[in-house]
Amino acid sequence: MTPWELGSGYVRVLAQRNQNSLLVKAANDLLKGDSPAGTMSEYIQRNAATDFLIDDEFGALPIWDGADQRPAVSIRDRGEKASSLLALDKSKKFLIRAYVDPVSLAKPGFNNGEPVWLDPDVRGGLTLPPANKATGDTDTVRQDLNTATLQHNGLYGAGVAVAIVDTGICKAHLAKRFGFEPDLNDGNSWTPPTVATKPGFHRIGHGTMCAYGVLAVAPNVTLLDYPLLLGRPAGEHTVSATIGEMMRGYLTLIWRWAVTGAIPQSALVVNNSWGIFHPSLDDFPPGDPQRYIDNPNHPFRLYVWLLTAFGADVVFAAGNCGGGCPNAVCLQRTEGMIMGANAYDEVLTLAGCDILDARVCYSSQGPSIAGMPPQKPDITAYTQFLGSKIQRGPRGFEPDTGTSTSCAVASGCVAALRTLRPPTATDPATMIAVLKATARPQGGAVPNYDYGYGIVRPVAAGRSLGIIIP
Amino acid sequence: MGGNWFGGNWFGGNWFGGNWSGGSGGGGSPVFAMRADRPLAEIAITRDYSAKFRDAEWDPDLRAIAILPEFLSQQVDGKYWQAAVALPPPTYPVTAKMINEVLVLAVAERPEALGEIVEENQNFQMRWLQLLNITATSHPHTFLLMKIMARVGEFAMVALKLQYSNPPGATAPPYWYQPRPSQVCPTLYPPVQVPGHPAYPAGHALIGTLTSECLADLLPQYKEPLRALAARVGMNRMIAGLHYREDIDAGARAAVAIRPFLQACKFYAATFELAKTEWQ
Incomplete structure (x- = not known):
C-alpha cells in the first residue's frame, strides 16, 4: 500500500x-x-x-x-x-x-x-542550541525541589509506573549516570512494529533525557518504554510519528492499566515531552472539525481522557515556542502555540524555568491556541541543567533543555507523590489542583501565561496531601 | 563517448536521471595512453576480422535511451502516458503553509538527514544497487533495466515539468514554472545546488518510485524496503528545501501511472526476462 x-x-x-x-x-x-x-x-x-x-x-x-x-x-x-x-x-x-x-x-x-x-505528524521537542548554558545540575534541581524531604518521607516513586512516551530509553546510559540500575519493565513496554530496537535498548537521545528527569526526582519508579515517536506510517512520505501511532500506544496503556491489570503498580504517570511543532502541520483550515491542533473533540482526547478517568496522571510539555527565544522550528510564531493534546483539560501542562526560577525564554506561553482551554501552562518545573548528558557539544556535555525536561521533572514529582497517594485516594484532577495550589507563585498575578500557577513544590504538595508530616 | 560519460559537471545537464554511474563494468575497456616513441603497432599480430561488438559491451547508460520512442508510442487503455498520468497543476501561488512545512522539516530533520541528502543529490541509484547488493558486472541485465527506468523517468520528469508553465493559466511566453521553495524563501538554504528545472513534480520521487515499483516486480521479496527507500529519497529532497510536499507526492503518483507503459515496451519486457535469470 x-x-x-x-x-x-x-x-x-x-x-x-x-x-x-x-x-x-x-x-x-x-x-x-x-x-x-x-x-x-x-x-x-x-x-x-x-x-x-x-x-x-x-x-x-x-x-x-x-x-x-x-x-x-x-x-x-x-x-x-x-x-x-x-x-x-x-x-x-x-x-x-x-x-x-x-x-x-x-x-x-x-x-x-x-x-x-x-492524523498529523508529531515530534519530540528538539534539543536547543548549545548557546543555552546550564544554570545548574541535577543536584541543584534536587535541592530546589527538596527531594531529600520527599525521600525522608518514603516518596521514592516505588510502586509507581512511569510511561515515557518518547523516542525510547537507553537503560545502560541511565545506569551509568545514576550509579544504580533503574527498574524498566520490558513486558509492559510497547514498541511500534516499525521500530527494530527493544525496550531499554534504544539509541541515546530525547527519550533517555526524559527518563533521566523522572528518575532524578523519583529514583524507584518502574519505567515503561513507549518509543511511539519512532513509529512511522509504513511506506509513506514522512519521517515522523503521527497521532495515530500515539493512539495505538495509548490504547495499549489503557488496556494494560485499566482492563487487564497487567501493570501491577498502584499508580501510572504518562510523560509526554512531545507535540505538534507548528500550525502549518495541520492539514485542515481553522474551524474544520477534522482538525487536531485546536479541536477538543479529536479522538485522541478520548484516549487521554480514558487514561485519566482510570487514574493515570498524564503530563505534557507546553512546548518551546515562547516569546523571547522560540525554537527555530516555531518559525517565529509565539502566540497560541500550546496546541493539540498539550492543551487538553485533563493533562498537566508544563512550562519551564531555570534553577534560578527564571522562566526560560523558549517556554511556550498561554493562552493556548483558540478553541482549546486557554489557561495553560498549568505549572512550571526546572529545566536547563546539566543532567542526563545525552549530548556532547563543543564545550562538553550539553544541558538538558526544553519544556521536555521540565515535563519529565514534573512527572518525577507526581510519581514521587503517588508513592503514598494512589489515584484511588487522590484522582488525577485533584492531583493537578493540589500541584497548582501549592506551586510557588511566580510572574505577577496568578495564574499567568508564563508560569501558570507557579513553580512546582512537591514537598508542599505532599504536605497538602498529608503524606509529608510538617 | 565511452561509458559513464559526464557531459561536464554542470547542473541541469548531468544530474541524476539516466546518466548516473554505477560501479565497474558496462563502460568499455580501461584506457591507457601509449607512448609515441615505442608503439606496439609495428608488431604483427593475428587480426580477428570476425570480431564483433557484443550486446553486452553496450554502455547501458546509452543503450537505455533506445526505450524512449517505444515508450512514447505505447498506449494503455487507449491513452498515451501523459494522459494517463494526468497530474493536476501545482498549487500556485505557493502558500505560507507549503513553505512553513518545508521550513519546519529543514529545522527539525535536516541535521540528521544531511548525509543522505548530499549522497543522494546525484547518482542516487547507488542506494538501490547497495540495497540489492549488485553491480553492473554482477547483474548486467538488472543494471540495464534500472537504466531504462531512469531514462524513462528522466524524460517523463522533464515533460511533466514543462507541462505546467505559467501555472495559473496559459499565457504567452516568456514561460515560467513552479518556483523552487528556496526561490520563495531563500533562508531555506538548500545544502545542495538547486537543480536547473522547476519544482513540480519532483524528479527524485518520480525516478525513485518508478525504480522501486519496477524492481518490486522483479524482486517481490524486497517490495517493502524498495518502497521505503523511494519514499525516503523523495522526502529527503523536501527536507533539503528543494520541494514542497505536493511535488514529491505528484512525482510518486506519476511513477505509479508510468509503470504499465514501461511494462508494455518490448525492450523493457525482454530485459526484464533476462534480469529475472540473474536472480535465479
Whole structure:
C-alpha cells in the first residue's frame, strides 16, 4: 500500500467506521501484539474504494460510542468492570487509518457520513542550541525541589509506573549516570512494529533525557518504554510519528492499566515531552472539525481522557515556542502555540524555568491556541541543567533543555507523590489542583501565561496531601 | 563517448536521471595512453576480422535511451502516458503553509538527514544497487533495466515539468514554472545546488518510485524496503528545501501511472526476462 496509488493528492486521516467483526479482530490483534495486517486485508477487500486507501498495518482502534462520548467509568472500575465496559465487541465505532483524496474528503457524505479526523505528524521537542548554558545540575534541581524531604518521607516513586512516551530509553546510559540500575519493565513496554530496537535498548537521545528527569526526582519508579515517536506510517512520505501511532500506544496503556491489570503498580504517570511543532502541520483550515491542533473533540482526547478517568496522571510539555527565544522550528510564531493534546483539560501542562526560577525564554506561553482551554501552562518545573548528558557539544556535555525536561521533572514529582497517594485516594484532577495550589507563585498575578500557577513544590504538595508530616 | 560519460559537471545537464554511474563494468575497456616513441603497432599480430561488438559491451547508460520512442508510442487503455498520468497543476501561488512545512522539516530533520541528502543529490541509484547488493558486472541485465527506468523517468520528469508553465493559466511566453521553495524563501538554504528545472513534480520521487515499483516486480521479496527507500529519497529532497510536499507526492503518483507503459515496451519486457535469470 502506498498513498500515491490514489492517483491524487492525499490526506492521512483517522476515519470512523461502524463495528465489524474484522475491526474487532484487528484491534484484538494489535492488543495481543500481532500484526493486524492480515485481518485488515480482508476488511479492505470488502470495503475497497478508489478514493480511500486503508492502512492495513495500522489496524483498528475502538472508540466505543464515538469520539465525543465518554463511557461512565471511574478509577475504581479498573479490572473486571473496565473489561466489561470497554470490551472490544461493545465498541460501536472504530477508527481506521486511511489516505484519502482531498477532493473526495470535501464532498458531503464522505465515509458514509461518519466523521474523519486528521492524523498529523508529531515530534519530540528538539534539543536547543548549545548557546543555552546550564544554570545548574541535577543536584541543584534536587535541592530546589527538596527531594531529600520527599525521600525522608518514603516518596521514592516505588510502586509507581512511569510511561515515557518518547523516542525510547537507553537503560545502560541511565545506569551509568545514576550509579544504580533503574527498574524498566520490558513486558509492559510497547514498541511500534516499525521500530527494530527493544525496550531499554534504544539509541541515546530525547527519550533517555526524559527518563533521566523522572528518575532524578523519583529514583524507584518502574519505567515503561513507549518509543511511539519512532513509529512511522509504513511506506509513506514522512519521517515522523503521527497521532495515530500515539493512539495505538495509548490504547495499549489503557488496556494494560485499566482492563487487564497487567501493570501491577498502584499508580501510572504518562510523560509526554512531545507535540505538534507548528500550525502549518495541520492539514485542515481553522474551524474544520477534522482538525487536531485546536479541536477538543479529536479522538485522541478520548484516549487521554480514558487514561485519566482510570487514574493515570498524564503530563505534557507546553512546548518551546515562547516569546523571547522560540525554537527555530516555531518559525517565529509565539502566540497560541500550546496546541493539540498539550492543551487538553485533563493533562498537566508544563512550562519551564531555570534553577534560578527564571522562566526560560523558549517556554511556550498561554493562552493556548483558540478553541482549546486557554489557561495553560498549568505549572512550571526546572529545566536547563546539566543532567542526563545525552549530548556532547563543543564545550562538553550539553544541558538538558526544553519544556521536555521540565515535563519529565514534573512527572518525577507526581510519581514521587503517588508513592503514598494512589489515584484511588487522590484522582488525577485533584492531583493537578493540589500541584497548582501549592506551586510557588511566580510572574505577577496568578495564574499567568508564563508560569501558570507557579513553580512546582512537591514537598508542599505532599504536605497538602498529608503524606509529608510538617 | 565511452561509458559513464559526464557531459561536464554542470547542473541541469548531468544530474541524476539516466546518466548516473554505477560501479565497474558496462563502460568499455580501461584506457591507457601509449607512448609515441615505442608503439606496439609495428608488431604483427593475428587480426580477428570476425570480431564483433557484443550486446553486452553496450554502455547501458546509452543503450537505455533506445526505450524512449517505444515508450512514447505505447498506449494503455487507449491513452498515451501523459494522459494517463494526468497530474493536476501545482498549487500556485505557493502558500505560507507549503513553505512553513518545508521550513519546519529543514529545522527539525535536516541535521540528521544531511548525509543522505548530499549522497543522494546525484547518482542516487547507488542506494538501490547497495540495497540489492549488485553491480553492473554482477547483474548486467538488472543494471540495464534500472537504466531504462531512469531514462524513462528522466524524460517523463522533464515533460511533466514543462507541462505546467505559467501555472495559473496559459499565457504567452516568456514561460515560467513552479518556483523552487528556496526561490520563495531563500533562508531555506538548500545544502545542495538547486537543480536547473522547476519544482513540480519532483524528479527524485518520480525516478525513485518508478525504480522501486519496477524492481518490486522483479524482486517481490524486497517490495517493502524498495518502497521505503523511494519514499525516503523523495522526502529527503523536501527536507533539503528543494520541494514542497505536493511535488514529491505528484512525482510518486506519476511513477505509479508510468509503470504499465514501461511494462508494455518490448525492450523493457525482454530485459526484464533476462534480469529475472540473474536472480535465479
